[in-house]
Amino acid sequence: MLKEKRAADIEKVLAKYPPERKRSAVMPLLYIAQEEYGYCSDEAIREVAEIIGCDPTEVKSIVGFYTMFYEQPVGKYVIDVCDDLPCALRGAGQFVTYCEKKLGIRAGQTTPDGKFTLNTVMCIAACDRAPVAQVNREYRYDLTEASFDRMLDELSRS
Amino acid sequence: MSRFYGTKYKTMDRHVLLRDVDVPDIREYDVYVANGGYAAWKKALTTMTPDEVINVVKDSGLRGRGGAGFPAGMKWSFIPKDIFPKYVVVNGDESEAGTFKDHQIIDGNPHQLIEGVALCAYAVQANTSYIYLRGEFYEPAQTLQRAIDEAYAHGMLGKNVLGSGFDLDVHIHLGAGAYICGEETALLSSLEGQLGQPRLRPPFPAVQGLYAKPTVINNVETLANVPPIVMHGAQWYRQYGTEKSPGTKVFCVSGRVNKPGNYELPLGKYTIRELIEMAGGTIDGRPVKGVLPAGSSAPILPAPLLDTKLDYESIQAAGSILGSASFVILDDTVDIVWAARKMVRFFKHESCGKCTPCREGTYWALKLYDKILSGHGTLADVDMIGEVAGQMAGKCFCLLGEFATSPMQSTLKHFRAEYEAFIANHQGGTMNGYADELIREGVIAGPEGVIAHH
Amino acid sequence: MADLVNLTIDGVPVSVPKGTLVVDAAKTIGNDIPVFCYHPKLKPVGMCRMCLVDIGMPKIDPATKQPVRDEQGNVVIAFLPKLTTACTTPVSEGMVVRTATEQVRAAREDILEFLLTSHPLDCPICDKGGECPLQNLTLGFGPTVSRFDYDAKFHNEKHVPLGDLIYLDRERCIQCSRCIRFQDEIADDHVLQFHDRGRGMEIITFSDPPFDSYFGGNTTDICPVGALTTADFRFKARPWELASTPSLCTHCPVGCNITLNTRLETKFGDYEIKRIMPRQNEQVNEIWICDKGRYAHHFTRARDRLRQPMIRRDGRLVEATWEQALQLVSDRLKAAGTSVAAVIGDRIANEDAYLVAKLMRALNGAIGMSPSVPAHYADVARAFGVGAHANFARLGKGDVILVVNGDVEEQAPVWFLRLRQAVVDRGAALVIAHSHSTKMHRYARTIHRYAPGYAAQWVADRSAELIAKESLKDARNLLIVFGDEQLDGPGARALAQGLANVLIATGHAGQADSGLLPLYPHANTQGVFDMIAGTTATSNGANGKAGIDARSSLANSRFAVAWLIGVGDASDAPSAEFTVVQELFMTALAQQADVVLPALSFAEREGTLTSGDRRVQRFYRALPPLGEARPDWWIAQEIAKRLGYPWGFQGPLHIFADLARSIPHYHGLSYEVISESGPQWPPMGRGDLYYGGTVYDNTGGLGARYAGDAERDPAGVRPYDWAAPEPTIAGLERRLRPLYRDGELIRRSAVLASHIVPAPEAA
């Protein structure tokens, strides 16, 4: 149960918003739930709904609207490579193709060992450092095939 | 731990906004204060009335840097005086393709943003501020949170700031991947825990914003301008820029140039051509084909317009918008049809779905582009793209849908011949370099014969 | 009027109240601006963009603040640069609206074409076909050919059960959000939402249980396409095959106006109800009904309906002719003298109850009603009920709604909707006193609790304090909704009297929008009481048993003959040597009877009902009679004839005229008066292409409310001298009334099976 496991974090989040506006906490709480469950599982959604006092349908709707909330289990590392226009002008397309080959999956898929999920994403506000990716929301700038290999090695070992 | 962001190109003797270029560690509280930080905040709290703060910002002519260019001081003056609580909401959604200026300000110079937020809050007498950052700014958010914590620790935020009796709380709220949440009313809905879809105006946020209370919404860069304005005055600020576009502006340059990055420049001083030169010129010195002055949302300006000056009025006169000033440079190696499709795909992906023309129009348009890009297009499809864009234009609920027509209409206007050539050269399903991309996006079947679904 | 705004629409001058939306203003002059997302009962959202029009405003000189005029002296109109949504724009003085320009016409065609790109165009198999706004608008404004590549169509699931009552066809949905907004704004069950975004946006439910709301069926009415259908009606009939008959819902005291849609079923050679739809009556149910009213109609053509009179022979009930049965009953009544009792169920129509009561009066017999508890307080509710011209839509800021001992959503669902809106949307204050939480508690300003069964005690102890603390004397109006849950007769009467005294003490007795609103068990509790009390008033007490005022239940007495008409609860039946049961089904009581007489259901006959707020309304015959079953009034008249009272009424109309003459409260009422139907605003009937789709116009009459005693004779108002009796605590659970409590009628609607709340074991 989130309420027990992450009590302090939940409290901190709720404290940011007026007490009668608990619903504002839905996104921060979903991040917490996602950290705990790996994705926004049905159970997680119902728990969040209970904390903010609304119907689970409303929370599910929020989960479905935003790309950063996952409705299905994802890999331990989620690699989001930007292939939007500015990055694509600097080789992001070919870079993603390389990532796909290297991981043996297509964008949108997870490696069979459950370690990596590869996604392409829209512009992530770092176009001058293309190709650029985020791994579990941390930026990786100025990527090359070689640095991608090194990164995978590093992550595979951890 | 987070890696700090920012390509540091020195474009001014003393930067107004990108001060991390001049002072590497200015993100630290002590360094910021040693370099004049929080002096404006002290000055306002101890010597200025809220109205005086509004007036100096009004006089400075500072225009919103989030896209619309609306005068900031004027916006603040719309806030009703007698309704409480009020809110200041900072727009750090920065999701326009090619925009990465707020990213650098938050990461490199966070205290200047916080000080700007504080000044704004004081000016409109709001005691709570939410800084809405796009969900991908998870790392910058940590930097900013650390800076906020420092500001609290030094009594710059919190209860009874500097003994003035003014209370101010500043909170960060992270989005979760939705371009539309940069639109101010969608942002408010998102912050309220509702679907991030835009809402009707009126009522405007100044009257009924967050929690139906009076709310100022400003962009990160806009507010970062405020401390130097309050400190040095409107006249000082107006030494930069033009009469109608005063001040400096961060120009994000990306695409086919050698030194992509953020360039802070006085508005109206340089031309697009000069900006490209500052950014190291195009890769391999190829000729420029066109420039998007505000990412995917702005109509493309073709090469002959490169001598347009970099300010709101000039870019508008040239047929585009300055918006967030995210210059995406396309050279002659870039296939315009492919680039237009990329942008249309962006809008189709980011359409919130609330209104019919945007929801259906972006879907339809992308289908047409898919058909052309995968080598099955006809000239009738090209005309149809124009029709669909025309059918959307002027009918959408918010500007996202209107923006979506820009890449279609402007590339058709300036580069129709390229569309026709593309169709002639890609008959019968040939797609040259685009196969990987089209397979990835589920437009055509991969070698395994499966169509991916997204 | 000062707050009228003048504008022109396509050159036609219009004056409408301030705040009116352009779309509604146009409607008043018959200019139907097409809409999809807009619905007059929901807040405007401006999503679908169908209603785009050209709007201009007088150009104002910034210096003089006066309109600028051209050389000819005409006001210069500045048109907005873009078309504007008529559904979100309020009118303003001097506004000029153009709806007939080429630009507007093109915009309508554009939006329709967009909507149709992802619509499956499966009208031939769609339940909405024939009454579909999308279909209508496409014919009216749509493009003639689709330029969209059919292969590129967006495909989606076509059969998504959102619960066991509502199915969603995702392909047909046009994302207008009417269903979501109905559930959020009106029903307050947030069980529908959008999921995903852009073209992927679709309706979902993720609630537990899924789409479960007492009002869910309404979403299928207001859905402007065939995306939402009821499990009950889906694929059952095409709308144009259906006959429609105005009727009334018989399940609760609200008196919702409904339309029965019937069709001849060749399968078994008979007509049946295919569906029930709301019929617009802004005074009663607006355009809504609850799901019980919508689905609990299958009893009307249930296989096990009684079709033939039966007589007990050699211990067994065997079929008989009417002649045999009526003769037998008449003989037994004749022999019984005054030792006869009639008990009338509170769903029986006024005309029928009246004839039975009239006969019992002639025979000097005893008469009661079932359930018996309301008989103890219906006179109080009538005396201090809401005014004849009360209007729930007026309740709002400054008014107080006090709910005591009743669960409004369970017992009068549509009143729940209306009172909730008065509180949530218009700012009335809500004060609740109850032994347990109800949905209404969500909106309460103050909540009071007492032990189950102790409602009257609570009023006795706390009403003075309540009046002071809640400033009830300052309330503009005071509406007191009360129920008899967990009370016995004396307790319920004491509660009603105590609450009436609150009205008196606060100066609200007899005021138009104030009064008592009783949560009676069924649709004609007040009417049956009125019929019995009105006819027996003179003979009250003649033999110590007659009269509805009887505080002692007939159930404890013994008679020679008992005649039970639509009595649902066996404990309401007196013991008798000879029992006649008049029924639709072979109920537990019927199985014990000596004679069983088959009656007609409400759908097979006409008559009137009196709602809990005393509105007398008509229902009409929609189905042919079933077998040999006969209306209750006919049976009563036949028995009376055999006992020497040849009344010769030709039918309910004729009977009503008689009862209106002899029962003072009904003076002045007639079938003409209650059949009157004025124009309804907003106009949403079937003639309307855009809103209703399937909501029915009110052709059957709006009904009329008779005045209560306090309103008629304010000078005669006296506080009751009352005390709270010790409650009977046994069987409290039995005295709760959830909406779907098991019963003879509801049980026969299989669609509701999983919702039925079993009746607790008798105490």
Ligand SMILES: Cc1cc2nc3c(=O)[nH]c(=O)nc-3n(C[C@H](O)[C@H](O)[C@H](O)COP(=O)(O)O)c2cc1C
């Ligand atoms: C589709 C859309 C996306 C937008 N995205 C952003 C954004 O990412 N950041 C931003 O500051 N403003 C964005 N805006 C502009 C905001 O709506 C709003 O004008 C701005 O936050 C006001 O601040 P400013 O006056 O300081 O510029 C966007 C507008 C639209 C219509």
Ligand code: SF4
């Ligand atoms: S134009 Fe319409 S669908 Fe598009 S983002 Fe705005 S409201 Fe949403």
Ligand code: FES
């Ligand atoms: S936008 Fe006006 S009816 Fe939908």
